[in-house]
Amino acid sequence: MSTLLIIVLAAVVILFVGVISMYNGLIRRRNEVENAFGGMDVQLKKRYDLIPNLIATVKQYATHEKELLTKVTEMRAQATSGKLSNEEKVALDNQISAGMQGIMVAVENYPDLKANENFMNLQRTLNEVESQISAARRTYNAVITLYNNGIQTFPQNTIAGMMNMQRKEVFVIPETERQNVDVKSLF
Amino acid sequence: MVSQEEIKSLYETELKPQLAGMEKMRKFVKRWRRLAIASGIVAFLFLSNCSTAVEIIGGIVFIAGAIYSSFKAYGTYKKYHKQFKNEVVRKVVQLINPAYQYNPDKHIELYEYHKAAIFRPKAERFNGDDLIVGKIDKTPFKFSELKTEYKTTRTDSDGNTVTEWNTIFKGLFFLAEFNKNIEGQTFIFPEKDSGLTNIFGKEKAKSKDFGELVKLENPEFEKIFSVYGTSQQEARYILTPVLMEAIVNIYKTYGLTMYFSFKGENVFCAIPFSRNLFEPNIKKSGVNYSDVEEMYVLFTLIETIIKELNLNTRIWTKD
Numbered sequence: 001m002s003t004l005l006i007i008v009l010a011a012v013v014i015l016f017v018g019v020i021s022m023y024n025g026l027i028r029r030r031n032e033v034e035n036a037f038g039g040m041d042v043q044l045k046k047r048y049d050l051i052p053n054l055i056a057t058v059k060q061y062a063t064h065e066k067e068l069l070t071k072v073t074e075m076r077a078q079a080t081s082g083k084l085s086n087e088e089k090v091a092l093d094n095q096i097s098a099g100m101q102g103i104m105v106a107v108e109n110y111p112d113l114k115a116n117e118n119f120m121n122l123q124r125t126l127n128e129v130e131s132q133i134s135a136a137r138r139t140y141n142a143v144i145t146l147y148n149n150g151i152q153t154f155p156q157n158t159i160a161g162m163m164n165m166q167r168k169e170v171f172v173i174p175e176t177e178r179q180n181v182d183v184k185s186l187f
Numbered sequence: 188m189v190s191q192e193e194i195k196s197l198y199e200t201e202l203k204p205q206l207a208g209m210e211k212m213r214k215f216v217k218r219w220r221r222l223a224i225a226s227g228i229v230a231f232l233f234l235s236n237c238s239t240a241v242e243i244i245g246g247i248v249f250i251a252g253a254i255y256s257s258f259k260a261y262g263t264y265k266k267y268h269k270q271f272k273n274e275v276v277r278k279v280v281q282l283i284n285p286a287y288q289y290n291p292d293k294h295i296e297l298y299e300y301h302k303a304a305i306f307r308p309k310a311e312r313f314n315g316d317d318l319i320v321g322k323i324d325k326t327p328f329k330f331s332e333l334k335t336e337y338k339t340t341r342t343d344s345d346g347n348t349v350t351e352w353n354t355i356f357k358g359l360f361f362l363a364e365f366n367k368n369i370e371g372q373t374f375i376f377p378e379k380d381s382g383l384t385n386i387f388g389k390e391k392a393k394s395k396d397f398g399e400l401v402k403l404e405n406p407e408f409e410k411i412f413s414v415y416g417t418s419q420q421e422a423r424y425i426l427t428p429v430l431m432e433a434i435v436n437i438y439k440t441y442g443l444t445m446y447f448s449f450k451g452e453n454v455f456c457a458i459p460f461s462r463n464l465f466e467p468n469i470k471k472s473g474v475n476y477s478d479v480e481e482m483y484v485l486f487t488l489i490e491t492i493i494k495e496l497n498l499n500t501r502i503w504t505k506d
Contacts, residue, residue, distance in 0.1 A: 039420050128503045135424035142402055142419070
């Protein structure tokens with residue numbers, strides 16, 4: 001066998017191994033994105049589970065907030081219907097977040113409700129879930145950034161193009177949620 | 188927290204006279220210690236050349252002298268040491284907060300050190316002192332000085348087995364109750380000192396012991412620390428953007444190397460110090476404000492950690 005043939009063969013093998021490892025790397029990143037979205041979904045589900053309880057408690061005291069409560073209940077029903085795409089889920093979740101915040105602000109007008117033990121427990125649980133959701137979102141963004149870096153940099157982008165992998169969007173927090181929550185006003 | 192002025196005034200009115208009274212003892216120890224060392228050297232000179240009866244007798248006499256002086260120095264040193272801890276350190280602790288309990292002979296327990304799991308070589312020798320237990324608002328905490336070591340044996344050129352003790356950690360070890368429930372474990376290591384990355388900045392295999400590397404969004408934090416943990420999400424649940432900023436602030440204020448670990452109920456923090464803390468120094472005059480000031484700074488550090496980490500905020504499911 002001539003030396004040239006060996007060199008060509010070696011180059012082909014190296015190229016092949018390189019392509020395989022890049023392919024695997026991209027698949028791994030895509031799976032991580034799915035996994036992170038799953039993690040977020042779990043936390044969102046926890047929040048959906050809390051909503052009926054919260055609404056039932058708030059309803060007893062906050063008689064003037066019927067419209068807001070109904071709206072949140074409707075959004076929850078829509079979110080748990082299981083018919084939504086990931087993007088729709090995210091969009092709806094942002095609306096629910098705003099609705100929940102609206103409820104918490106409205107609660108300010110009902111001192112009896114604020115002092116209710118059941119409500120205080122719910123509020124704690126909700127804070128917990130909100131922190132978990134925010135952690136899950138940050139994880140999701142970190143994984144998405146890795147994924148996007150992977151599919152947009154050379155030479156992986158050629159393989160990503162062949163695999164039809166698209167750039168994914170990171171989470172953007174809507175303007176209404178950017179304001180800091182005033183913890184004192186919650187209690 | 189008391190102010191630095193209050194500490195200064197405690198020093199002037201109470202500690203200074205106390206320390207001045209103890210000066211005699213310190214000088215006594217210093218004198219006898221010097222004598223012990225000098226006698227030891229002379230005895231060595233005599234015995235290294237022991238050919239005549241005079242040299243042998245001289246050697247024995249000076250050895251006896253060295254032993255006697257050592258006993259004298261050691262006995263008084265123990266008294267001086269005890270008095271320093273019980274009367275000087277205790278007073279500073281009490282001024283900072285009368286509810287804090289100070290125990291000069293106790294330390295953080297071995298199981299607590301193991302739970303933090305910050306340092307991986309198995310600790311084969313474990314000691315410490317100056318345990319302080321207290322509570323700031325809703326957050327119980329404790330800290331002490333700690334030293335852990337592991338043993339290595341090697342064979343020297345003569346074929347003898349030599350045992351060596353290597354320090355794993357020496358410094359201040361602190362733990363407090365954390366305000367969120369934690370299921371896994373998360374670590375924050377100083378980027379430079381953890382030894383978990385190679386020269387190309389890639390993770391070494393041993394970093395796997397601590398879980399996955401967690402890349403966070405705060406570039407300033409990432410420059411100073413690296414985070415490892417059993418769960419990416421839990422690490423972010425603990426390390427909120429606010430908390431990252433707080434840790435950067437603590438680092439900037441005190442400039443200390445800090446290791447953190449979060450597990451179960453607790454946050455642990457290990458701060459290496461090469462010198463002994465809360466200890467009297469025989470060599471220099473005991474009457475100086477800098478020792479007291481150092482203790483004060485250490486206390487402010489602990490309070491700063493608890494406050495900056497918002498450990499008193501209990502809005503989550505944990506009370």
